[in-house]
Amino acid sequence: MSAFLQRIGKPGRGALLAAPGVFFFAIFFVVPLVSLFLLSLDKPSIGNASVQWMFDFRNFERFFGRALYYEAAIRSAGLAALVSAITLVLGYPLAFLIAKTTNVRRNTTLMILVLCAMQLDMVIRLFGLMVLMGDVGIINEFLRWIGIIGDEPLPLMYNFTGVVVGLVQFSLPFMVLSLVGVIQGINPSLEEAARSLGARRWQTFWKITVPMSMPGILAGLLLVFAISFSSYVVPTLMGGWKVVVLPIHIFQQVAELGKWQFGAAIAVVMFAISFLVMLIYQRAAAQASGGRI
């Protein structure tokens, strides 16, 4: 211990500084997560939330044995992948626009708009989206008003489309923010050089700007996948309980059926999928940076 204290050197209160934080995270982060793992491996026992140390794999067998559950896992992952792709297509241009806006005032305004959209409570944003996209919502009423549609409304909400739009709205700021810094960091002389060598604007964009911003693209994709994969509130409100994803199953098993062990098992599966995606990301990131990570 004294060797450790010596190693941290002059500002020797280093370890003491970290003590409350370490203590807090150990008790309220590590212990709960470990017990969640243990509980997922426990014998199913309805209404009982404490670990009984009776290990079996019944919860996982049930998860992977029933289409209701494993299909929800596939649906959740597919949905998150689709949302990540759409978010990239919409988010990259916005990040590019912000990065290329040299006027300080306009740049700051755009950044503040994106940050506000990100930090505003998602349930409030969903209120707005639902008022826009409902059967008698503003979009349908507008289309009816100008005569594009008749009495039959466009089915925008309470279905898969609604969930996708909601999740893209939710995760777009995260994509934009992970791209802006990277695009701004690209040395402009590279783009200028390509241009002066005769490359057209689009060629420069695809051959220089996009490849150079790959680390940001990958980080954004990972982040968007993680947050849209784990969202509970967007699928419940925008999907009208028709798009059943893993977080909905967790809530139902635990809050409505009292099946704590099975709920914990679903949570572990979610955790595992997130972890897997993270590993894929790290491989991709290492490749993008030429193995320098």
Add this chain to the structure above:
Amino acid sequence: MALADKSIRREAAVPFVLKLLAIMALILLLAPVVVVILAGLNSGDHLTFPPKGLSLRWVIAFFQSDAFLPAYLFSLVLAVVTMIISTILGTSIALFLARTEFRGKQMVRAFFMAPLMLPGIVLGLALYLFYLSSGLGLVRTMPGLVIGHVLVTCPYVIGTVNAALVGFDTTLEEAARSLGAKPLKTFRAITLPVISPGIIAGSVFSFIVSFGQFDVSLFLTPPDSNPLPIALYSSLRYTFEPTAAAAGIFAIFLVVVSMLITAKLTNLRQLANVNFS
């Protein structure tokens, strides 16, 4: 020269298709927010197209509401308490990380950032289970809820304070100490002024993240008092009350003010990288 000038200017111009997509993205981001404001200020029973007219009727209804006003105030208290604890814990962790070198430091850093990557509902469930089985009396209580919120907001403070500490010259502290200043005095006179923008930005972030937190609160909310997101969610499942939109207006106001404060204090681009480092 004029030619080169022109080519550089053209280079900075954003192609039309990209501009179009960027504008679509901005509309998608902001339209729901605008709709909430209009819905809260409209004079009809619900927001229609074309809109009827403006009135403060729903804002007044919000102040008389026994569902949304208490929820708003509860969220406010929750966010302030969370902010105070997160700021203290996060700042001390960031200071520790910035000035100690040991093997596996990156791992430790990633560990403190982990609550950001963990699905909120999984963290909420894990805490709920822990409270139930540990008998600490935290099940569906305010302290239990605060703990969950501190876990998801602490990383923001760690990130912003850490960013403020990058490039901080520790020899300044050593100089102060060698001139006879006590540790606390050194901290207040040398370290604090350097990191205070980071601390304030981190506290603003933890306040606003806690105020808008839904997933973690889901399993931890006390039965008799709901935070605003949970109260709004319960009402949104059945109807679109303009009173809820009026509550939303006050939440939007809080967010805008907070972000303006952060923008004044820090380089926004630095903040963008905080989440992911």
